[in-house]
Amino acid sequence: MYSDKVMEHFMNPRNVGEIENPDAVGQVGNPKCGDIMKMYLRIENDVITDVKFKTFGCGSAIATSSMATEMIKGKTVQEALNLSNKAVAEALDGLPPVKMHCSVLAEQAVKSAIYDYAKKNNKQYEGLEGFDPNEEHDHHHHGDEE
Amino acid sequence: MYSDKVMEHFMNPRNVGEIENPDAVGQVGNPKCGDIMKMYLRIENDVITDVKFKTFGCGSAIATSSMATEMIKGKTVQEALNLSNKAVAEALDGLPPVKMHCSVLAEQAVKSAIYDYAKKNNKQYEGLEGFDPNEEHDHHHHGDEE
Amino acid sequence: MKKRVYLDYSATTPLKQEVLDAMLPHFNASFGNPSSIYTYGRESKNAIDNARDIIAKSINAKSDEIFFTGGGSESDNWAIKGIAYGNKHKGKHIITSKIEHHAVLHTCEYLEKEGFEVTYLKVDEYGLVNLQELKEAIRSDTILISIMFANNEIGTIQPIKEIAEIANSKQVYFHTDAVQAFGNIKIDVKELGIDLMSISAHKIYGPKGTGALYIKKGVKLHQLIHGGAQEKKRRAGTENVPGIVGFAKAAELAHENFDEHIKHLTSLRDKLIAGLKEKIEYIHLNGHPTKRLPGNVNFSIEFIEGESLLLSLDMVGIACSSGSACTSGSLDPSHVLMSIGLTHELAHGSLRLTIGDFTTEEDIEYVINQLPPIVEKLRQMSPLYEKVKGGN
Amino acid sequence: MKKRVYLDYSATTPLKQEVLDAMLPHFNASFGNPSSIYTYGRESKNAIDNARDIIAKSINAKSDEIFFTGGGSESDNWAIKGIAYGNKHKGKHIITSKIEHHAVLHTCEYLEKEGFEVTYLKVDEYGLVNLQELKEAIRSDTILISIMFANNEIGTIQPIKEIAEIANSKQVYFHTDAVQAFGNIKIDVKELGIDLMSISAHKIYGPKGTGALYIKKGVKLHQLIHGGAQEKKRRAGTENVPGIVGFAKAAELAHENFDEHIKHLTSLRDKLIAGLKEKIEYIHLNGHPTKRLPGNVNFSIEFIEGESLLLSLDMVGIACSSGSACTSGSLDPSHVLMSIGLTHELAHGSLRLTIGDFTTEEDIEYVINQLPPIVEKLRQMSPLYEKVKGGN
């Protein structure tokens, strides 16, 4: 089902935890759908110097959180905003089609945190227009049962 | 499916053949139903001294013909008329329920031959009243398929 | 080899060696079509007849009341659609419960689209239907009550005898899905008053793809699969002879040391429940404490999600299941867990461990040792946990 | 051991050793439920996916157009009822032929009782449907044409491509029962234009109780078995993993040396036909001389009845079948033989010998030597024969 890379990130997730007095926090998802991602950012001079996450969710939710945090660490805020869910999925050697929504969630979590940062600091970033952190993310499940 | 006795009578049927200038002949069944029994009797002094049969039909039709002829040979006509299909079936150690009609057919074949004899010789026998050799016998098939 | 602890016996079971041994001759030595009259065919026919006797005896039915099918789902579909279409002149109302297996629920939903009406009885926090509500739901046009014997997720056992009595007293047919119960609870269909009952081989160490429907003599229903004259002309298709023979052998084994078997499962179950309760905070047993399948353990583990739990357990060789949406066929978590009143979080965080004949004390201890650190690790990652514990 | 010559491959086949070998690991080593996400489950899922690819490739379908079922009968029922109920808003008329397998015929008869209309096309003396008649039978409310690929009794192969073209041109769904054809005739569903096709494992040295339905992408039909999300939510029930794996292995073997296989069967068939014709008077080949399954031989043997023939042959170890009523499920002899115009006698006196991969030249010779004296013996007993021969 999952690639080795997904399993590796799931078993050994990077950047788990919280940042005390973070510069930005974003949370997406809801318990109804079975996944919640919370992302904490430390931003210095428009560069993401630290990032931590907490995730309630399935294996791919945890793995995409881990990968997304890795991918934005050290990047500028604008670069982080350009992170696409596809890029996260590809970095994990792909996700099962039914799990692609997890990568969307990761992208949204980053966006949501940056939205928080922009709002607090009155900044404008390309790609944040029209972003609504409270909007429901696209959610497709499927599978089989016994 | 069939008892050993049925198989033995089927493989080595007794009294197969015809009698030249028989004293009585009876035929029952029809090709539509898949079985026809023809019985030839030699009757001397009201005793069945010889009997032969020809049967087109399934294994149990042949076996019941064989057994029925054995059972009436040497008997008086009246005794032969008293032969029940049950007795034939029992003598064969039983028949599968769906094949019981074959024993009925054998009983009818005997009756039909004796009917012929009675008619030709203007005789009356107990058990022949109301017998109609052209009546359809009760016919129940069943089974499974591939 | 890596340690493997299989605790998903309610999902499926491995074949017992005796079962496989019973099946093997029918694959290529005695392989004839049971409908054929020659020796090869008669051997197969005898094997099926014998299997039918064994299954019948195990539930105190008559042999000609047992009809082999392609599994529990087919049995459920046949019973429900068969009764519905076969009795639609009498009425179009069916009663079932909210916690049935999808083979029952989705069949009922289908029938609703086709013009039938269905009442889905709710259940209490333990998953039990309310007999009073059942009585009140029966209408003059009710033709069928279908209530499962024991639930596959939470293991709750329904008051089948009482339900059957209600159905019988109102002359409504009563079907029960006993796929999980068969082999784990003693079933006497005559004493219980059951009209139709679905069972499946692969839940009792028999082969997948074989099941049966018990149909009480005189019960009128349409066929689901038309065609050849197999199964007394009520279920067509060349009989799966090895499957049927294996099913019977499995049923025979299950009923051989029945009490022993139940005692074994129950004691392991209770040990596992006690062990986990002791070691892990914020967990809740789902289902009824005593009216439950001997091998069923189902916990909701707060703050974490089921799939990641399953994956973590799989990494240490433990196989089990969850009612989380992420492991099922739908957007929502288990309808059973929602029906007993769990929140979404708790339903997503459920863990089902089902014990079987090959489970050992050692397996149970292994789980009791492995699970707590995994739960702790996942909770440390969970944004829901920080609220309780005040973060890491 | 007594000699055993099995010549009833159209009824069922023994499992090939390679097939059994492929199945065995899935009974108790890799036995997990394919729906489960842990290792055991994923192994099973992969096995099914792989099997689906193999079956799909063998008929040039896409993998997601293959749906596993519990056998050929279920596939036929699903296709026909599924299309009927799923398209009843468009029309309620179905066209089939008089010589279909009972899985098709009895399904159609059932649908007639439920308010559908069915046209049963007659066939000519060889068992072929008439294309002109088919065209004329299509109405504006026709939703399905179901014509079998090759007949199980007389082996006649229908002009499937032409039939499909007619169906497609009128936008009517076309289903074909290819249970006998699959593995014996090369089938390319795309080239032939087939919308739905039933196949079964146990006719090609695979296991009983496993089949498949090919459903072309976009074809709309109702489910037959509702429940779990298996088979892309279109056919519920825990997958029969060993059965499916065995089916795929059998299909693979069948298509490996396809031309060789066909040549072998055809040459044995023709040898048997020639041999029996030469040795026995008053016999007639049923079915088409060339448009016929490579392994099918079907003779009507005058003056004798089929069951007694089968029993006699069984005594010398030859297993085969007959269209006689005495060996089938009904009062009447085979509907197929009656449909090609045989009299009752000839239909009752039919003998089907079907050749398969394990049949040898020696087997054929054995039958050619054993059959004539048996026929003679039975004819000597027959009151129908005396008219011809003038008694014994």
Ligand SMILES: Cc1ncc(COP(=O)(O)O)c(C=O)c1O
């Ligand atoms: C032409 C045809 N269709 C359907 C079937 C039914 O297949 P199954 O026995 O797998 O249900 C058979 C054989 O039994 C057959 O020969």
Ligand SMILES: Cc1ncc(COP(=O)(O)O)c(C=O)c1O
């Ligand atoms: C309660 C219940 N009913 C029905 C089924 C379906 O049985 P099968 O998988 O044999 O189709 C299952 C398990 O899958 C079950 O647990």
